[in-house]
Amino acid sequence: MTEPKYRRIAAALKDAIAAGEYGPGDRLPGENDLMAAHGVARMTARQALGVLQSEGLAEARKGAGVFVRTASPLRRLSIQRLARRQWGSGNSVWAADTADRDLVVDQVAVDEQPAHQRIAAVLEVAPAAPVCVRRRRYVLDGEPVMISTSYLPTALVAGSPITRPDTGPGGTYARLKDLGYEPVRFREEIRSRMPTAEEVARLALPGGTPVMLVCRTAFTARGDAVEVNEMVMDANAYVLEYDFEA
Amino acid sequence: MTEPKYRRIAAALKDAIAAGEYGPGDRLPGENDLMAAHGVARMTARQALGVLQSEGLAEARKGAGVFVRTASPLRRLSIQRLARRQWGSGNSVWAADTADRDLVVDQVAVDEQPAHQRIAAVLEVAPAAPVCVRRRRYVLDGEPVMISTSYLPTALVAGSPITRPDTGPGGTYARLKDLGYEPVRFREEIRSRMPTAEEVARLALPGGTPVMLVCRTAFTARGDAVEVNEMVMDANAYVLEYDFEA
Numbered sequence: 408m409t410e411p412k413y414r415r416i417a418a419a420l421k422d423a424i425a426a427g428e429y430g431p432g433d434r435l436p437g438e439n440d441l442m443a444a445h446g447v448a449r450m451t452a453r454q455a456l457g458v459l460q461s462e463g464l465a466e467a468r469k470g471a472g473v474f475v476r477t478a479s480p481l482r483r484l485s486i487q488r489l490a491r492r493q494w495g496s497g498n499s500v501w502a503a504d505t506a507d508r509d510l511v512v513d514q515v516a517v518d519e520q521p522a523h524q525r526i527a528a529v530l531e532v533a534p535a536a537p538v539c540v541r542r543r544r545y546v547l548d549g550e551p552v553m554i555s556t557s558y559l560p561t562a563l564v565a566g567s568p569i570t571r572p573d574t575g576p577g578g579t580y581a582r583l584k585d586l587g588y589e590p591v592r593f594r595e596e597i598r599s600r601m602p603t604a605e606e607v608a609r610l611a612l613p614g615g616t617p618v619m620l621v622c623r624t625a626f627t628a629r630g631d632a633v634e635v636n637e638m639v640m641d642a643n644a645y646v647l648e649y650d651f652e653a
Numbered sequence: 654m655t656e657p658k659y660r661r662i663a664a665a666l667k668d669a670i671a672a673g674e675y676g677p678g679d680r681l682p683g684e685n686d687l688m689a690a691h692g693v694a695r696m697t698a699r700q701a702l703g704v705l706q707s708e709g710l711a712e713a714r715k716g717a718g719v720f721v722r723t724a725s726p727l728r729r730l731s732i733q734r735l736a737r738r739q740w741g742s743g744n745s746v747w748a749a750d751t752a753d754r755d756l757v758v759d760q761v762a763v764d765e766q767p768a769h770q771r772i773a774a775v776l777e778v779a780p781a782a783p784v785c786v787r788r789r790r791y792v793l794d795g796e797p798v799m800i801s802t803s804y805l806p807t808a809l810v811a812g813s814p815i816t817r818p819d820t821g822p823g824g825t826y827a828r829l830k831d832l833g834y835e836p837v838r839f840r841e842e843i844r845s846r847m848p849t850a851e852e853v854a855r856l857a858l859p860g861g862t863p864v865m866l867v868c869r870t871a872f873t874a875r876g877d878a879v880e881v882n883e884m885v886m887d888a889n890a891y892v893l894e895y896d897f898e899a
Binding site: 414458461462463480482485486489490491580589590591592593595596597598599600601602603604615616617618619642643645646647648649650651652653 | 660709726826841843845849850861863864888892894896898899
């Protein structure tokens with residue numbers, strides 16, 4: 408089987424990116440350049456550039472060409488960042504990951520809602536029992552990268568700072584500890600899919616960009632689930648890292 | 654802002670799937686059905702079905718309609734499955750995850766190659782130093798779900814069963830232990846992107862399906878990286894789970 412021409416051209420462009428000939432934010436050769444350089448038809452040149460876009464390596468900007476993606480992904484060290492020495496000392500659990508980068512939390516909204524069935528099942532509350540819902544968006548170096556929604560049983564957190572936008576030093580986990588529900592164990596479940604229209608809008612996702620979903624559940628020493636946190640991440644913006652022993 | 658009609662129809666279909674009205678493998682209402690039921694144009698009905706396909710909930714089969722996806726994802730418990738009690742006792746590290754499911758490994762190929770720069774950097778071998786490359790594909794319940802490629806320094810594994818297709822009881826990690834390079838610590842790095850054309854072909858991926866990439870590095874007690882395993886998974890076929898303490 409001979410590799411189609413557009414794939415050979417795409418492979419050459421990928422090699423050039425890997426070699427640093429085109430850096431983040433650089434404009435790639437246009438259709439006319441590729442037609443001249445490789446002696447191919449416009450459709451072939453377009454397909455080659457399409458490969459890089461569909462793989463998330465490049466993005467088209469209207470009328471300006473196709474550019475190497477700029478975002479260098481944020482490395483998220485789940486196990487280290489959720490260690491008690493982080494939030495137990497009053498640091499944000501995010502501090503571990505975002506050295507030298509500008510991370511802003513916006514669109515914070517806290518309210519009370521009846522629990523969806525899937526959330527009620529994990530938190531072991533009655534279906535439609537009231538839960539505290541904390542929504543926020545994370546913006547890294549000016550680009551929205553994650554939508555995060557936490558659910559906690561109202562029965563546990565009513566009246567506490569967890570029900571207010573600013574939860575104070577150490578955040579939600581430090582406050583859960585204050586309330587006698589210290590998280591000592593976490594489960595993270597990771598999936599990936601194409602984004603919904605709402606996610607495309609809120610995360611300003613270019614075409615060909617999936618989302619990674621991380622659903623974290625926090626458990627107390629008694630084994631009770633006290634928080635479910637559903638995160639939706641721009642897959643291009645994150646590398647999730649887990650380090651553990653055999 | 655009013656929600657467009659096609660999105661309301663898509664939401665209704667999603668609710669019906671969540672409620673079990675349409676189970677895995679069931680045919681969803683067709684364009685004509687949706688046009689009649691909701692009084693919309695064909696394009697609107699098609700867009701609604703397109704939403705479910707692009708989110709990976711449904712797939713079109715040529716000439717037969719749009720069907721609810723059948724694959725129930727495989728839950729991959731990384732930390733438990735890589736515990737020494739698994740492979741140390743001669744079990745496959747896969748045994749932990751695949752109870753009651755039919756997992757077949759095919760397309761096994763082992764050869765020696767010069768290390769790519771990124772692999773050489775992690776294994777701390779000279780660029781283009783020889784590495785043992787083990788490729789295989791995992792087929793779950795008859796569907797290909799993962800391509801896996803391991804790299805180990807030839808200097809460590811030459812002449813051992815690791816260079817043969819069948820590595821014996823406990824697999825590569827048990828053999829590394831036999832050689833004096835027991836893995837005691839692992840790093841897994843997870844990303845997601847749209848698949849390459851080759852990945853679409855090897856994993857038989859329908860449209861709108863991203864891949865999850867897991868890059869695992871195995872370290873000895875001395876801190877030496879002895880294996881890099883790059884996995885490419887059908888994102889629809891896997892949930893990755895990590896359980897850990899605060």
